[in-house]
Amino acid sequence: MRTYVITGAASGIGKATSELLQERGHAVIGVDLKGSDVDADLSTAEGRADMVEAVTEKSGGTIDAIIAGAGLSTPTVATAKVNYYGAVGTLEGLRPLLVGSPAPRAVAIASMASLYPPDEDLLHLFLDGAEDDALARAEALAASDPQTANMIYGTSKRALALWIRRHAAREQWAHAGIPLNAVAPGIIRTPMTKDLTATEEATKSLLEMVPMPLNGIADAIVVARLMAWLTSEENTHLCGQVVFVDGGSDVVMRGESTW
Template identity: 65%
Template sequence: MPRTYVVTGSASGIGRATADLLVERGHRVIGVDVHDADVVADLTTDDGRDALVAGVTAASDGRIDAIIANAGLATPTAKTVAVNYFGTIATLERLRPLLDGSPAPRAVATASMASLFPPDDALLDALLAGDERAAAARAAELEGGTPEQGNLIYGTTKRALVRWVRRNAASPQWAGAGIPLNAIAPGVVVTAMTQDLIGTQEARDALLGMVPMPLNGIFEARDAAYLLAWLTSEENAHLCGQVVFIDGGSDAVIRGDSTF
């Protein structure tokens, strides 16, 4: 049966691949992005998050079946904090009421295997406290610091996001309402976001030194789309609060036999 999906970050990368896949399968997709989307919204701002809710509500007549909160940035800037964490959570929480009429409501966020990397503790604490002003201030400090400090921003936002999913998935608002809430954690994916990181063999080798992917290496966005499509399908009725690493083995190599 056709379902109605909301996909943020739908104009490129994993979001575009996911939207295309779902449409091919006969579903309706309401794409959200800063350009070339059904709903144009900048999730780094309060006004943009309001526009997201208003636009999706109008486009769906107030009823959707699944949320794929995929929009994100990988820049060493405060904007990455705004969209990767606060924008993603706003997407999930503020669109959740539109799932009420679905016989099989589903929600998933796109995190990253970078959630495994050591975070900036001050930024992580501000994110988990829900203090966007403090988080933006700390991100600005990191952005103005060394390249190593700036590079902590992305992984820290993804660490905070997966912890938010783990903390909330089993709550009355999600599991208690029959909504499986989960996340995926991709490894290195071929997208516009990663072009500079994988443009040469030397660059690819250096990146894979940090992100080991022994199973088939760097992969296409379509592969992540297949997983997102399943997690938000009627077939997935019982996964709750899981962070599914689709990373060619990075998690297994980095964490070994530890599952936490």
């Protein structure tokens, strides 16, 4: 039996992953705003610190895997806070608890939306700037036209994917025996996408933006199974990979350009 910490565990992909791992006999410490084992607001530094304290207490100081899944897709500054700082804060804050595990693992949920052109200013501020400056830039985007405001989501996910690439081979992760990876889902049927897939017409236009030639829109369990493997003992050598589980949107959009 392994102990997993899953953020965003009260809904959608986090909930499906939590249920899958529990069915397989593992212990899960779920984290969410409410409705899970640990109530925490991961959009603030204080909320993240409280989360780490509560998880440390509940786990007795050792966990086997972190699944950083909490996220928002609204065109707001809250999305910048949770998707980037919430995820990175979860990974960095809980990493010391992995040290006592015989098979420590970590995964974050990025998105195929990381493929869309980002707001370059916000991207650089996320990765190399101060949090206050990044959030000020996100505020400015949020106050702009809808198309510009929508860039917050894809930019936050691109920054998260790049953070994983930047850190996976470093001392604290690979050298400490911890595979650190991300998944990048296409459209998944969860409360987050409910309105976007409410009608046939809406679904059709969504699939024009996010082409999914392989089996179309997926259920949350599809991502859950992949994250369960990425955080299992079997995953000994995947390092810093951003695994697209997207029915083919990455292949359609990027083709052969990744080499």
